[in-house]
Amino acid sequence: MKFAVxxxxxxxxxxxxxxxxxxxxxxxxxxxxxxxxxxSGFDGVLLPGGFSxxxxxxxxxxxxxxxxxxxxxxxxEAGKPVLGVCNGFQVLTEAGLLPGALLRNKNLKFMCRTVxxxxxxxxxxxxxxxxxxxxxxxPIAHGEGNYYCDEETLANLKANNQIVFTYASENPxxxxxxxxxxxxxxxxxxxxxxxxxxxxxxxMGGSDGLALFKSIVKHWRESxxxxx
Amino acid sequence: xxxxxxxxxxxxxxxxxxxxxxMGALHSMNYNEVTDVRIGKFLELQIEEADRDLDTIVKEMxxxxxxxxxxxxxxxxxxxxxxx
Numbered sequence: 001m002k003f004a005v006x007x008x009x010x011x012x013x014x015x016x017x018x019x020x021x022x023x024x025x026x027x028x029x030x031x032x033x034x035x036x037x038x039x040s041g042f043d044g045v046l047l048p049g050g051f052s053x054x055x056x057x058x059x060x061x062x063x064x065x066x067x068x069x070x071x072x073x074x075x076x077e078a079g080k081p082v083l084g085v086c087n088g089f090q091v092l093t094e095a096g097l098l099p100g101a102l103l104r105n106k107n108l109k110f111m112c113r114t115v116x117x118x119x120x121x122x123x124x125x126x127x128x129x130x131x132x133x134x135x136x137x138x139p140i141a142h143g144e145g146n147y148y149c150d151e152e153t154l155a156n157l158k159a160n161n162q163i164v165f166t167y168a169s170e171n172p173x174x175x176x177x178x179x180x181x182x183x184x185x186x187x188x189x190x191x192x193x194x195x196x197x198x199x200x201x202x203x204m205g206g207s208d209g210l211a212l213f214k215s216i217v218k219h220w221r222e223s224x225x226x227x228x
Numbered sequence: 229x230x231x232x233x234x235x236x237x238x239x240x241x242x243x244x245x246x247x248x249x250x251m252g253a254l255h256s257m258n259y260n261e262v263t264d265v266r267i268g269k270f271l272e273l274q275i276e277e278a279d280r281d282l283d284t285i286v287k288e289m290x291x292x293x294x295x296x297x298x299x300x301x302x303x304x305x306x307x308x309x310x311x312x
Contacts, residue, residue, distance in 0.1 A: 061293060062293075101296055101299045103238075103299060104246065105245075106245050107245070108245050108249060148299060150298075174245075
């Protein structure tokens with residue numbers, strides 16, 4: 001399986017993402033600069049964390065109009081897995097690929113620590129290697145991770161089982177319903193504030209994030225074997 | 229030439245933690261009359277006369293890029309600027 005790691009000016013978790021795929025997962029991966037206009041050669045798209053365009057105006061607001069984003073939308077529409085982590089999640093909401101928005105943390109602080117995440121939905125292509133309600137330890141590092149959406153959107157998220165991760169014990173940012181990560185209705189676009197790529201090997205302090213990437217690859221292998 | 233002043237604030241339904249913190253500070257300074265503080269953004273755009281309708285393009289720019297209508301409201305004012 002071949003992944004694209006999208007690199008915006010100001011991305012800073014692109015190397016971690018690349019490392020997780022190449023060295024921990026053993027899959028193919030390439031960096032793709034935000035100016036590129038073709039993602040057709042890739043099976044999955046990863047939007048890394050960071051401060052793309054310096055977070056100017058709003059987090060993700062300017063990146064969303066990069067050339068490559070229309071290709072990311074195409075990949076999502078084609079059913080390819082698209083994962084946005086932290087700033088990547090913010091870009092996905094700005095681009096309209098995921099509902100809602102990320103606000104400033106309620107306590108106004110940049111939060112950088114490892115938190116417990118509860119796997120609310122393990123029936124997605126991103127979480128099948130986890131058990132339902134399993135609590136995993138994943139680092140967060142964000143100042144604007146306070147997920148917000150209106151009541152109607154929240155009702156839809158619940159009805160369609162789109163809430164994938166919630167903060168297990170303490171909510172670090174004030175997000176609505178303790179939301180840490182959501183998928184789109186189709187289930188092939190996941191946005192999450194915590195960083196699974198920073199928990200891909202015990203040497204990093206934990207490896208609970210690796211199962212997320214393994215789930216993506218497993219799903220891809222299964223669907224491509226079935227088609228063959 | 230026109231100068232367009234765009235004011236962006238968080239929607240009423242969205243909690244503004246910065247505004248709340250500032251109000252707390254004002255109260256601690258004994259300005260207890262203050263009942264709400266909302267912090268927003270102010271943008272100034274210089275726009276040349278063109279064929280396209282000014283209101284149409286300002287609204288488009290606000291809704292596509294300058295604000296996120298999921299969480300923000302905007303309003304704008306247009307001023308004449310003397311051409312040089």
